[in-house]
Amino acid sequence: MEKALQVLECFTTQQPELGITEISKMLGMHKSSVHNIVSTFVEKGYMEQDQVTRKYHLGLSLLRLADIVRAGLSLRQVALPIMHKAKEIYNETVHLAIxxxxxxxxxxxVQPTDRSVARxxxxxxxxxxxxGVGKAILAYLPDERVKAIIEKHGLNRYTDHTITSETxxxxxxxxxxxxGFAIDNMEHELGIRCYAVPIRDEHGNVQASISVSGPAERLPVADAEIKAEPLIMMGMDISRKLGWQGY
Known part of the structure; x- marks a missing residue:
């Protein structure tokens, strides 16, 4: 992994294209090793080869990763102040996930300092x-996408409360x-319960969520709809700040 990252880091705005021999000299790495790494990057779309110069440049798959990083940074900046507000209201751990x-x-x-917390x-x-964060997102994905995720990752059992049936x-x-919110009723970890709400982007797509997690006795199921109301409003607030105008 370290060698592969070193190969990627050889490319700069000053040197956007490099050949196998050039990379080999820059890193003091055998050409066959460089070729194997580069071939894997090309196969996955992280590098492309110019058919004229035969040199390599970074590929479009890296742009997709960069978009994810940029989206995550923007989401964090918007959500963090609201997460602190949620921590003050609930005095429990608050998670942000995509x-x-x-x-x-x-x-x-974000977690309080004066309580036993789930982090x-x-x-x-x-x-x-x-x-909770997962189900808050899954609930708003197309059924076909949900079924594809189930097929790929399965429905593994973590506790006796875990849902393992697709139906x-x-x-x-x-x-x-x-x-309007999801509940993780000790489905991932015994003794831990959480409420989670969706976060929409400017197009209305749900790709993130925010949750409050803590010991099950402090986040009861019985009055979850009342307790989750402030969190629902915070999810809407984050969504509006991200450009969603549907609320």
Whole structure:
């Protein structure tokens, strides 16, 4: 992995195109090793070869990753002040997550200092069917996309509360849409419950969510609809700040 990253870092605005021999000399790496790395990058779209010069330049797949980074930065900047507000209201851990390749990726986490809290490391990935943030996003994806995610990642069981049936998951996602928020009822970790709401981008697409997580006794299911109201409003606020005008 380190050698592959070193190859990528050889490319600059001053040197946008490089040949195998040039990269080999720059890194002191054997040409066969450079060729193997470059070939993999070309196969995945991260590099392209000019058919005239036979040199290589960075590919369009890197633009897709750059777009994800830019979107994540913008989302963080908008969401972070509201996440702190949610922390003050609930006195629980607040997570911000996006969907990527059928998994949720945690972008940010804010936690109180005076309580036992549930915190997931920023950058951590998790399955969608068993997390509040995941179900808050899944609920607004087309059924075909949901089924494709299930086919790719499965419905693994993490606790006795995890939904492992596609039919039951689809029913739960319908309930999520009806009430406007998702509940992770100890489905990912025993003793931990969370409420989560969708975040829409300027086009109305749901690709992110925000959640409040904590010990199950502090986030009961019985009055979840009342307790989740401030979080629903915060999700709408973030969405509006991102350009969504549908609320």
């Amino acid at each position: 969907e990527q390749d059928g998994l949720v990726v945690y972008l940010e986490s 997931l490391a920023v950058g951590k990935r998790a399955q969608m069917h068993c997390t 039951e998951l689809m029913r739960e996602l319908k309930r999520t849409r009806q009430r």
